Amino acid sequence: MKISFPHMGNLYIALGSALKIMGAEVIIPPYNCKRTLSLGTRNSPEAVCLPYKLVLGNYIEAIEAGAEGLLMIDSPGICRLGQYSNSSRTALTDMGADVEFINFDLYKGKLRELYTGFKKATGNSNPIDIIKAINVALIKIDILDQLEHALAYYRAREIQIGSADIRYRRGVKAIEEAMSPAKCKTAFKYAMEQLSSIPIDKDKDVIHVDLTGEIYVVIDSFSNLEVEKELGKLGVHVHRKLNLSNWTKTFLIPSFLQFSESHGEKAARYAHDFLKRDIGGDAIESVGDTAYASYSKSDGIVHLLPFTCMPEIIAQNILPNIRMERDIPVLSLVLDEYQGKAGFVTRLEAFVDLINRRKRKQEKVKIA
Structure with a gap:
């Protein structure tokens, strides 16, 4: 079949x-x-x-x-x-x-x-084959997330725009072809070497933006109009808060095998002042990630949500309160089949410009 x-x-x-x-x-x-x-x-x-x-x-x-x-x-x-x-x-x-x-x-x-x-x-x-298959799948999910975290670092600092994505795709292909834990490890090493060989400006003054929202649109580059890539072009180091490894740990791995606080548990803890219970989807993560951003010294939050997603609509209406109480810039972007790329990028550019002006103002206050 x-x-x-x-x-x-x-x-x-x-x-x-x-x-x-x-x-x-x-x-x-x-x-x-x-x-x-x-x-x-x-x-x-x-x-x-x-x-x-x-x-x-x-x-x-x-x-x-x-x-x-x-x-x-x-x-x-x-x-x-x-x-x-x-x-x-x-x-x-x-x-x-x-x-x-x-x-x-x-x-x-x-x-x-x-x-x-x-x-x-x-x-x-055969249970042994199933265990081997699941093990390789979980390893790949974890190393692909690590590779994407590294990609965000290099995107924001690359000398030639687009070079990080080219090397990233080479690494992804190597990981895709690996069919054992040992080969996955070798492929991941090769992928990281590809990224680390990119000429970058290590002293570049980048801004740090956290990315949260409904998990599907956060991790799917088509539905979010390549938001991470577009922000990278603007010199933004994107910290995606929701990843596939978060999802697999929550929904696939039994709780007795989880030995550290999950992203969901951490988000719920920070969201508690604004949202007391789970209201569905990834709403509590969106609220918790935004509340945590002020402690992590993030320069801003981009919140992605699908049109008509009730949990995220509720979260979207809570975020202005967090923005005012915690003094953190927040941009919510609603995504559907009618979203245009040009207007989307314009909003990102305006948000990044706002953050840069805010940082310059804060630096002047410190000097004074």
Whole structure:
């Protein structure tokens, strides 16, 4: 059976590798693009969020490429993500799609569902193979996040704009081809060497901006219009607060195997003065990350949210209070299929200009 799944940042690299290790034939749909969004939007309810439309578009393109089975996730939490599988299954059935739907229901248990899902998707029930596959997937997710953190550093300081992204793509390709923990380690070393060889201005006075919001639009470069790349061009070192490794640690790794405070737990602690309980999605992370920014000496916060995402809309209306109480610049950007790149970049440029003027003013006050 030919297996496929939707995109979510670099997840396709890790999940595709895990399935291949177990002997599955994997079909990776084209990365998110205008056609993906158009297909998803055409077959979605009008008011549904942007991530759902892209996920549905991924499924449609995967079926066009010959996929016979689709992986779907039901996730804990007060968010429409928990209904993606049911809604997309209904939409695809109505379109006449003849595919098998393989659901990972994380409400029922993390390890058990991973085992059952991989077994059904690949036909391989050998627990050793499943453990090896999951181990490689988790290693790849972790090292890809580390590589992206390094990319943010070099983007903000590179002499020739775009050179960091070229070297980054070389490293990602090497990691994608690695199929064992040892080869992953070698590929990661090669990727970091690629980035570290870029000519940079180490003394450049960069500004530091934290990036938070709904996890899908934060990590998906198509839906966020390459916000990290655009900020890097403006000399901004972006600190993305939500990553795939955060997500896997929260939803896949049992709590008894987690030995340090997770990003979600830390965010909830800092959000408590402004938001007392989880209201769904990544809202509490958005509030907590913004509250924490004043302690981490960040110069500002960019908050990304999909249009019609209720949890993030609530968070968006809390952020002005944090901005005033903690004296931290905040820019909220709402994303949907109608968002234009030119206006988006103009808002980023204005925000960066505001931060630079603010820093100069603060420096004058210190001197005085």
